Amino acid sequence: MIIKITDQPLDLQELIADVTTEANGGVVAFLGVVRRWNDGPDGQPREVHWLEYEAYKDAAEEVMRDIARQVAEKWGLTSLAMAHRVGHLEIGEPAVAVAVGAPHRGVAFDACEFAIDTLKATVPIWKKESWETGADMGQSWVVNKESLQES
Amino acid sequence: MDKVKLKFFAAFRETTGQSELDWPLAAGQTAGDVLESLVVEYPALSGGVKSALVMVNRRYATRQTALQPGDEVAFLPPVGGG
Numbered sequence: 689m690i691i692k693i694t695d696q697p698l699d700l701q702e703l704i705a706d707v708t709t710e711a712n713g714g715v716v717a718f719l720g721v722v723r724r725w726n727d728g729p730d731g732q733p734r735e736v737h738w739l740e741y742e743a744y745k746d747a748a749e750e751v752m753r754d755i756a757r758q759v760a761e762k763w764g765l766t767s768l769a770m771a772h773r774v775g776h777l778e779i780g781e782p783a784v785a786v787a788v789g790a791p792h793r794g795v796a797f798d799a800c801e802f803a804i805d806t807l808k809a810t811v812p813i814w815k816k817e818s819w820e821t822g823a824d825m826g827q828s829w830v831v832n833k834e835s836l837q838e839s
Numbered sequence: 840m841d842k843v844k845l846k847f848f849a850a851f852r853e854t855t856g857q858s859e860l861d862w863p864l865a866a867g868q869t870a871g872d873v874l875e876s877l878v879v880e881y882p883a884l885s886g887g888v889k890s891a892l893v894m895v896n897r898r899y900a901t902r903q904t905a906l907q908p909g910d911e912v913a914f915l916p917p918v919g920g921g
Contacts, residue, residue, distance in 0.1 A: 720921045741920070744848055744913060747897035748920075772920055784921045804921065812894070812913075813920030814849035829850045835917035837890040838902075 690769040691752045693743045693813075698771050703787035707767035712789030714796040718804050720784040722777050726817065726830070737818040741774045741783060744812040748772070751811045758806070759788070759799045766790045766799050772813055783815075809834040841866075841908035843873065850916050851891075854883050864906055870895060871902030874914055890917055 690706045704717050728734045756768045767789040777783055786803050790796040809832065817830045841864045847855050862873060870893045878885050892915040893900045906912060 742849055742852075743920075744846065744894070744897070744915070747894055747913070750897050751899075808918075808921040810899075810918070811920045812848070812892075812915050812918055814916060815919040816849070829916065830919050831917040832919050832921065835919070836892055836899075837917045838892060 689756060689767070690771060691749055691756065692771050693745045693748050693774055694771060695773070695775045698773055698782040698785045700782070700785045700787070703769035703771060703785050706769040707787045707789030709767060709789060711765060711791060712767060712796075713791055714793030715787065715789045716793070716796040716800040717787040718785070718800050719782050720804070722779050722781050722783055724779050726819070728819065728821070732821070734819040734821050736779065737820065738779070739777045739783070739818075740816040741772070741777065742814050742816075743772065743774045745774075748811050748813055752807065755803055755806050755810075759803060762802070763790065763795045763799050766795060768799065768803060770803060770807065772807070772811070774813070805834065808832045809836055840864075843906055843908070843910045843912050845873070845877070846911060846913040848913070848915060849919075850887055851884065851914060854887065855881050862912075864908055864910075868906055869902060870900060870904045870906060870912060870914075873906065873912060874902065877914070887916060888914055891915055892917070 769787045788800040894913040
């Protein structure tokens with residue numbers, strides 16, 4: 689089972705190979721990629737120059753393994769692989785990759801969506817965005833709307 | 840004096856200027872107690888830590904979690920992975 693935080697470029701094929709087994713008839717893969725446009729706090733789109741990702745590495749990998757345990761509990765015989773990049777990423781570079789294998793495709797789709805949604809809410813990783821509008825530019829930490837928070 | 844190890848990430852790392860700190864721990868203190876003493880030392884954290892998550896020894900915990908000497912304690916800004 690591949691679960692890793694890495695400063696190296698992500699290889700989705702490596703994750704797909706990891707979950708492609710004799711038992712799995714369906715394999716679903718998700719790639720999260722740095723995009724050029726992101727909405728600012730005012731809801732207006734800003735041009736993104738780059739992202740810088742930072743992780744609490746040991747804890748992040750532990751939470752990712754916990755997601756794999758949750759997937760196994762919810763759906764039984766599934767295979768999960770997850771990798772997240774840290775460091776400086778340019779537009780178009782993959783930041784996160786998830787691959788799920790299951791006997792049938794329905795579970796593979798559901799488990800893959802659950803895994804990426806749960807990662808975005810719970811895995812201790814942060815991103816700083818370098819952005820620009822016509823009038824202004826800056827760098828900001830960007831929080832996921834899904835993130836757990838103390839309320 | 841017993842101690843815990845505090846870890847800082849992202850905005851909190853920038854605010855404190857530290858990635859980690861040894862922090863004094865009194866008997867019976869919780870993560871919330873340590874957070875209060877941290878904000879006294881670093882008042883600039885006071886706004887951000889309201890929504891902070893807590894991890895003790897790399898597992899999610901709460902402000903009510905009792906700490907032991909040597910614990911690794913992290914107050915985390917809301918996350919932004921993916």
